Amino acid sequence: MAMPDHVYIARNDAYERIVAEALRVPEHETGGILVGRMFCTNSANVLVVAAASGPGKPAPAYADMYVPDTLARQRELEIWRAMFAPHRLDYVGEWHTHPAIHPRPSYGDTCQVNAIFADTAYQLPDGIFTPIVIVEHGSCRLHGFYYPRETRHPTAVECTVIDSAIEPLMRHLATLDEGK
Amino acid sequence: MQRTQLQPSRWHNQLWYQANPARLLMERKAVESRFPQFALVRDGEQLVWMGKLTTNRGEVYEIALYYPDDFPISPPRVFPIVPTITSWKNEAAGELKHQYADGALCLYDPKDRTFNQNSTAATVIAVAAAWLFAYETWLDSGEWPGLEAD
Amino acid sequence: MPDDQTTTNQSPQDNLEDLKRRLDSAQDVHVDPSGKLVTQSGSDSGSKSTQKKTVIKPQRWFARMAE
Numbered sequence: 001m002a003m004p005d006h007v008y009i010a011r012n013d014a015y016e017r018i019v020a021e022a023l024r025v026p027e028h029e030t031g032g033i034l035v036g037r038m039f040c041t042n043s044a045n046v047l048v049v050a051a052a053s054g055p056g057k058p059a060p061a062y063a064d065m066y067v068p069d070t071l072a073r074q075r076e077l078e079i080w081r082a083m084f085a086p087h088r089l090d091y092v093g094e095w096h097t098h099p100a101i102h103p104r105p106s107y108g109d110t111c112q113v114n115a116i117f118a119d120t121a122y123q124l125p126d127g128i129f130t131p132i133v134i135v136e137h138g139s140c141r142l143h144g145f146y147y148p149r150e151t152r153h154p155t156a157v158e159c160t161v162i163d164s165a166i167e168p169l170m171r172h173l174a175t176l177d178e179g180k
Numbered sequence: 181m182q183r184t185q186l187q188p189s190r191w192h193n194q195l196w197y198q199a200n201p202a203r204l205l206m207e208r209k210a211v212e213s214r215f216p217q218f219a220l221v222r223d224g225e226q227l228v229w230m231g232k233l234t235t236n237r238g239e240v241y242e243i244a245l246y247y248p249d250d251f252p253i254s255p256p257r258v259f260p261i262v263p264t265i266t267s268w269k270n271e272a273a274g275e276l277k278h279q280y281a282d283g284a285l286c287l288y289d290p291k292d293r294t295f296n297q298n299s300t301a302a303t304v305i306a307v308a309a310a311w312l313f314a315y316e317t318w319l320d321s322g323e324w325p326g327l328e329a330d
Numbered sequence: 331m332p333d334d335q336t337t338t339n340q341s342p343q344d345n346l347e348d349l350k351r352r353l354d355s356a357q358d359v360h361v362d363p364s365g366k367l368v369t370q371s372g373s374d375s376g377s378k379s380t381q382k383k384t385v386i387k388p389q390r391w392f393a394r395m396a397e
Binding site: 029031033064065066067068070073074077081088090091094096097098099101102104105106107108109110112115116119121122123124152153154 | 181182183184185186187188189190191192193194195196199200224225249250251252253254
Binding site for chain 2: 346349352357359360363
């Protein structure tokens with residue numbers, strides 16, 4: 001499958017949580033999981049990110065590395081899946097912060113993505129969404145990148161924050177989704 | 181429906197040469213042995229090899245090879261510095277011949293796997309030398325020798 | 331085409347001229363036997379880290395910023 005043509009990010013449960021976490025620790029690298037689903041319609045591939053987490057409270061903080069707490073994030077993933085049960089959401093990727101001078105995924109990030117692709121514990125048949133979040137002068141910017149499984153190369157994607165509830169969008173896309 | 185089970189992970193923002201010093205050493209050895217006239221400099225956080233190549237026609241070109249942030253996942257990019265070459269295929273339309281819009285040389289089709297993760301900057305410099313030969317041939321004859329992707 | 335091409339509105343000639351000017355003041359560096367980068371001359375200038383990069387600018391789409 002190709003890249004998503006659009007990425008929609010829910011404001012309340014995803015975007016605002018990303019911003020809050022990134023601004024909480026601007027001097028350290030932080031991040032979290034992204035929960036959502038890829039919808040494949042006959043006109044476009046649409047990735048919806050319904051929720052985002054933080055790193056998990058026990059996660060250590062580093063300036064140049066983000067090492068999340070796995071168990072805490074797995075718990076959160078289960079919670080979000082339960083909350084959005086009718087929509088069959090799952091892990092779709094990972095966001096993390098970078099310094100402003102590195103607004104792209106790093107070599108180390110690509111190595112981590114390749115490790116994820118190689119691990120059958122991850123249900124990512126198409127690819128992984130890995131936005132990079134920059135905190136500069138007290139504000140946040142999100143740079144969307146998607147690694148298609150075929151190319152394993154980070155490619156920029158258009159992202160839109162959805163202010164309204166995300167569920168009607170997902171219900172609509174589900175009616176158009178082909179084969180899933 | 182199968183569900184994802186998260187595994188331990190870590191995400192870096194180290195520069196490629198900080199995360200992979202062995203690779204940096206390998207790059208240094210490869211370039212110094214094949215192109216000793218090249219020097220390593222730093223432009224901000226990016227590493228750049230700079231040096232001169234002389235073609236069979238005796239023309240001298242200074243080029244700059246930039247390592248990308250995610251090297252060796254992505255290949256280095258080569259820019260003609262002295263002289264600054266712009267090989268127009270159609271200047272009115274803004275189309276360059278085997279150059280990208282920012283002036284970087286188009287050295288290979290990304291799909292043909294000419295560059296792989298084991299390819300060093302020395303290999304890329306050699307390909308740039310071949311580009312310069314082809315460029316001069318094109319200037320003389322109007323024909324670009326070899327296979328063309330565009 | 332690679333997605334790391336610059337999307338600047340500059341002509342290629344202008345971009346190359348800019349690059350040349352920056353490289354005229356680039357720092358020489360060496361790689362020590364352990365693969366560590368060693369700056370050859372001068373102090374570690376903090377201003378270098380704010381220089382713009384040459385190979386940047388994939389498409390950037392900014393989510394609206396929270397106030």
